[in-house]
Amino acid sequence: MTAMTRADCVERDAADPLAHFRDEFVLPEGVVYLDGNSLGALPKATPGRVAEMVEREWGQNLIASWNDAGWWDKPRVLGAKLAPLIGAAPHEVVVGDGTSVNLFKAVIAALRLNPGRSVVLGESGNFPTDLYITQGAAELMGAVERRVDPDSPELGEALATGGVAAVLLSHVDYRTGALRDMAGITRLAHDHGALVVWDLCHSVGAVPIGLDACAVDFAVGCTYKYLNAGPGAPAFSYVAERHHGTARQPLSGWHGHARPFDFTGDYVPAEGASRFLSGSQPLIADAALEASLDMWGRVDMELVREKSLALTDLFIELTAPAGLDLVTPRQAERRGSQVSLSHPGGYPMVRALIERGVIGDFRAPDVLRFGFTPLYLRYVDVFDAAAALVEVVCSGQWRNPRFAEREQVT
């Protein structure tokens, strides 16, 4: 196969059915932004929506907006808007709190639904907060935390050993970009009597997800990466309908109460996914999320997946001359929407690229991580970014000592 030229890329962009979405984003001049898997770009609709919320809903209508502007129901309304992106029914999703807090709720709810068992099975290489939160939840529940590599036979072996109450896995690995077989792993876990919690942080808005079709039990995800809802935007919880009457999470605040305005003395969980809510949510942040979700309502996830794989394939091919190790699976169907490469000089390489306007990030100890967001990235952007990487590496430019100075990189 002959590698694509820049002219080929221009042609692909002209024919791209998603190309028009790029106009809906603010993208700084001279930048190729390959970090949308960490923080998505700003949709042009967002500042206006936020200003409207702040100046009219809050500033002019004040407390009346809890009813009139639908503030009270926002966690459910946003959940329903998000649901199609993850293959869920509208009433199975609520928006609120952060990923860490929601993981805690889901892990404890899963343990409680499986009272005869005490093992929470996690993955050794998961994002730290998943590991730490599981430790915190397990300690409270008198449960045992075990970790395996879910891309190896260890997972099946650990399940077969018995006693596993819940499995918590990331759908897409934040470091490697590996996409897990949600249907197969969920089935395997269920066959062994375990419930499954999926962390969708690196897959929502990046790959089509079918939570209901895969019979998933619980899922949690953030909205500030591929969904472009802004830094630290509220996270979401998915609770499968079959658990709506029985799942019990411990952060039993008044927003999760069956009749919150009765102000009664005892907690009675609400019907449905609402029982996963706790307290009031930052409605200014919710306004930004709503602007994003309204755009996502017009997006065809199959087209996103198709373009995502084309972009990542292209980047993998074009960066081959740099000679870095490919960490991300080469096989398209096993990949999320990112490409990770490794090299002992990964850190200065990322810094040198940033200086040239190509924004990726670095994950210790040696991973260069590049996220591909089909809504605002063009094929030419990928071409230019790959060319920059090859040049930075092959010219030895990355060895300039100033790139080795450490900054905190998130």
Place this chain on the structure above:
Amino acid sequence: MTAMTRADCVERDAADPLAHFRDEFVLPEGVVYLDGNSLGALPKATPGRVAEMVEREWGQNLIASWNDAGWWDKPRVLGAKLAPLIGAAPHEVVVGDGTSVNLFKAVIAALRLNPGRSVVLGESGNFPTDLYITQGAAELMGAVERRVDPDSPELGEALATGGVAAVLLSHVDYRTGALRDMAGITRLAHDHGALVVWDLCHSVGAVPIGLDACAVDFAVGCTYKYLNAGPGAPAFSYVAERHHGTARQPLSGWHGHARPFDFTGDYVPAEGASRFLSGSQPLIADAALEASLDMWGRVDMELVREKSLALTDLFIELTAPAGLDLVTPRQAERRGSQVSLSHPGGYPMVRALIERGVIGDFRAPDVLRFGFTPLYLRYVDVFDAAAALVEVVCSGQWRNPRFAEREQVT
């Protein structure tokens, strides 16, 4: 004592050292807003600050803002700005998550610091989320929840019975507006070997608070009432310095880790109040909070308290002819910054007042609740509001059936 006339009020306003703060708020035309104890008014500086955060920090600088705009340290920076308002040292306060989540952290941390004891003592009439969260935390910890009336000898009796690990009380009662003796109750609890968690939702920004001076252990509060940070704005946690090395909260996410960027496999709590953090926070909401706190940095809380008591005294006196029962303590030093009145017709009375532009709220079963925010309320506003209430009640206008129709009131 002769009641003040409207002319007297105009004079008081002219001499009010806090009067100029009113110009720093957006206040809708024709409204007297007496619900700042539920949702504070919008500071004029906020929309610009939020827009700057969204359009420049996020839109233009993207991921680099985690370092360059100080996003990573925002929970600590905002905590330090808030600290003087609650009599805390800067490193004892962090901002993040919501009140319910933070109450959960504090109650469990207190139980863990007192391992030989198993009772969490709450108050029968506390805001429901305090009650529900305590139930959820106690269940996980195998603890027992007990409730007393903290304004009665029950509190001392329950403490004397023994076994109380932690006491969770509201500094100001959300319904009655009663202000508790923080120093005395904290001392009493300590004398009986219990730790104390104070909920400051209805006192922060309303009364001077001395957490360090009172030797409080933990405190939690919201920022969307008297602090005017916007609907559902992030809450805060106070952790007394003497507990910084030992307090352990269960939502052990990566933002509370000692070395979050090492991405190690095991949770190690950070030094100081940072260990009460969990995950990423909604930074758009944080921007609104920062705008508010920067204003509060110029406020003298003693002047706020003085005016607050003058306003509430005035309202109590001027509404006396309406003949409603006063729920709030008549004695100024036992009062927060609200006045609650009760009447079986409380709901339609509140609706009738709202129609006249006087915004208070209703709390079941029969409480009319009015909050007084010295930064943006004038004496004439209080005069006019009181006159409206007297007229609505004495004219029988509140009996109009249209005021009885129920809306959800928050």
